[in-house]
Amino acid sequence: MSEEHQIDEHLPEEPEEGSYALEKRAVTAILYAVDVGDAEQLKELMEPLHAADIADLLEQLNTYDRRRLVELYDREFDGEILSELDEGIREEIISVLKPHVLAEAVREMDSDDVVDLVEDLDEPQQEAILEALEDADRVAVEQALTYPEYSAGRLMQREVVTAPEHWTVGDAIDFLRNAEELPDQFYHVILVDPRMHPIGNVTLGKLMSSRRTVPLKDIVEDVFQVIPVTQYEGDVAYAFNQYHLISAPVVDEADRLVGVITIDDAMAVLDEEHEEDILRLAGVSDEASLSDTILEAAKGRALWLFVNLLTAILASLVIDIFAETINQMVALAVLMPIVASMGGNAGTQTMTVTVRALATRDLTAQNAMRVVGREVSVGALNGVLFGLIMALVAGFWFGAPMLAAVIGVAMLLTQVSAAIGGIVIPMALDRFGIDPALASGPFVTTVTDVVGFSAFLGLAASVMM
């Protein structure tokens, strides 16, 4: 028995489908309540759910059920659910909500959440929401909207807790104990000089555990990063992840404190950036979500398919040059997709590693040449390996030693070109300020297809004909 127990302890719980997903039974009960129009029952069933889970539920329903649920839930619908919703669904729900329900929902929200909400909305919906806000909040939101989209200014909250640099622990504790109002969530007291330049962070834990006479200056955190208000949000997320920040002060052009960003917002940005990268690498426009309409989704993908069509036609033009050669030896037509497919895959591998290394700043001017060399070596190594395998396969299949030699060499050339294309193209795009995740794919495929087909058919034409 003790052995069994030990085995259990050493196996991680499988990432089951069920963990943190909404329980099917709960969803069924909720849909039933909506179906029969039982508002009381619906309210009771929704009560224990976190706003993020309610948002997920709404996203998973069809438009009809979603609308009915929102109407029945009515006044219970709060701002937090709105902030958690996907953009498309959010607009749809805002247009369904009664004006007074929407107004109340928005009034409950923190100003940085309202900013996040209104920045994606159409003009009329934006105005409706701004009008619902109290004057002070509206001004705060409007001010935040003057910062560039995707900048630290849009992410930050304006409520900060500061202390003059000469204060002691006792001063800070007395101040906090007597403060009329403190932000909902804060983790640091920010030390500022008389001109409001932030100079250090003191954690509340350190404050709690230090003697009253200790100067705050003596217990500031070792790691202190100040974020410029116009910094791109992706860089903010990178800084939080790289330096393990919990919160960081945001400063304007004169280095004066204007707000604070906390790690939960940075984590959400990191998540979005990853989503963008992964979808862009696959040639899906980054607005894509399961709640897009069919037409939106088709449009988002058609663009990249169209680019791919052009590169595919280019590759076909290469094949066309060798039409006569193929006519004389149909085995070439049978084998040529293998060369292209292997090249495309190797190119995608190298390209993905490169895009990822650029995003994490692991690939820099410092090590660029070495990494290119490494990738080419990897390509050559796998080129030799798969060149030999394919030479054997082709040799046995078609019983033509010359054909075997040709496909082997073509494979090697294609793998090396895939490595070069896969690393040089994203690096060049990055250098020119173009997102390598978005644009590398078609270029890399063009390289591998053109090299693959020309090498294979060209060698065949010159050696075998």
Place this chain on the structure above:
Amino acid sequence: MSEEHQIDEHLPEEPEEGSYALEKRAVTAILYAVDVGDAEQLKELMEPLHAADIADLLEQLNTYDRRRLVELYDREFDGEILSELDEGIREEIISVLKPHVLAEAVREMDSDDVVDLVEDLDEPQQEAILEALEDADRVAVEQALTYPEYSAGRLMQREVVTAPEHWTVGDAIDFLRNAEELPDQFYHVILVDPRMHPIGNVTLGKLMSSRRTVPLKDIVEDVFQVIPVTQYEGDVAYAFNQYHLISAPVVDEADRLVGVITIDDAMAVLDEEHEEDILRLAGVSDEASLSDTILEAAKGRALWLFVNLLTAILASLVIDIFAETINQMVALAVLMPIVASMGGNAGTQTMTVTVRALATRDLTAQNAMRVVGREVSVGALNGVLFGLIMALVAGFWFGAPMLAAVIGVAMLLTQVSAAIGGIVIPMALDRFGIDPALASGPFVTTVTDVVGFSAFLGLAASVMM
């Protein structure tokens, strides 16, 4: 001038290469100090750098420079740098460090960081580090290692700050003010019942701003998630991101508090999981990093290239069936890669959206059928669009109306099959507990290649010959 200023304010700062990347000048100066063997100068140059940046720098150097730098830096080398290093480089550096430097570096580290360090090491290195620890720390690390790899137990820190559920704000403040030792970083006081079951979180901020007589129970956070100690770390990261948690108590099988996980650790896991997904989707084994050796990297990619070779050969077998048809009309050989390439790309798009939606729990049993229907519609829509385009292209290119019709229909069929394969295959793999990011690619490509070639060549054979 004011106009210029406004424009500046409305444009986000470009995500420049330089932001948070190591400055080239600093790197050059450091390398120079290493070159001339100036330990003093090296120490001075490294002083302002964060451990994470030093780790990045070490990763970007070649083996020779790295070894020389570590030897010269000697006693300054601390545990934090070790924790920030990539696994491969870390093992290399541990083998270079003098035993007493390693011992001291490890003794400075928090026990959860030591766990993170030793779990990836070989047996002898692991023992060397465990021996360097003080007894209490060694026991803590060894205990953590009894939890499954990738579980909450490995992520958590054991130092927690708790308060009995009946305490008031005043009790908690007095306790904290008088505590001998508090953890370095903590954000919540965890309320526990007499059997150490966690029942709520009180933020330090709320504690600070509440009156002494208020019961702690009245100011607990609304959102409270308890993490089972054996939970998979990916699910832990999901919970932090979904519920905007800052820290969460970890409980054993009897629901007793055993530790706490903080958001910075969850953020690191989220980042790793994304990296894994993105690399796996591209067919790169997930240990891949720029510091892998050429042989390691080639091996990690060869496996997937080999699987791809098998599917490519399968597709070639399909072409071989129609060799006679191609012999009669070489235009088929010229056009067929277009059909396959477009199918492969559409399949990758759908597959990536599906894998991502499964990871974020946006695709569930609840909406599966609707999402499948949506994807098939998207595929059909783009199939019709690109079928028409290719029919026109082929018609003009080869002047053969029948060939135009054939490629148009083949394109439609391939796009629809790409949509079905792209969503059904990852969903099926997920259902059987196989990571869809790792295994979907080859299957989807097989479907699109086989359908693409058979549809195009099969239609051509039956209609045109």
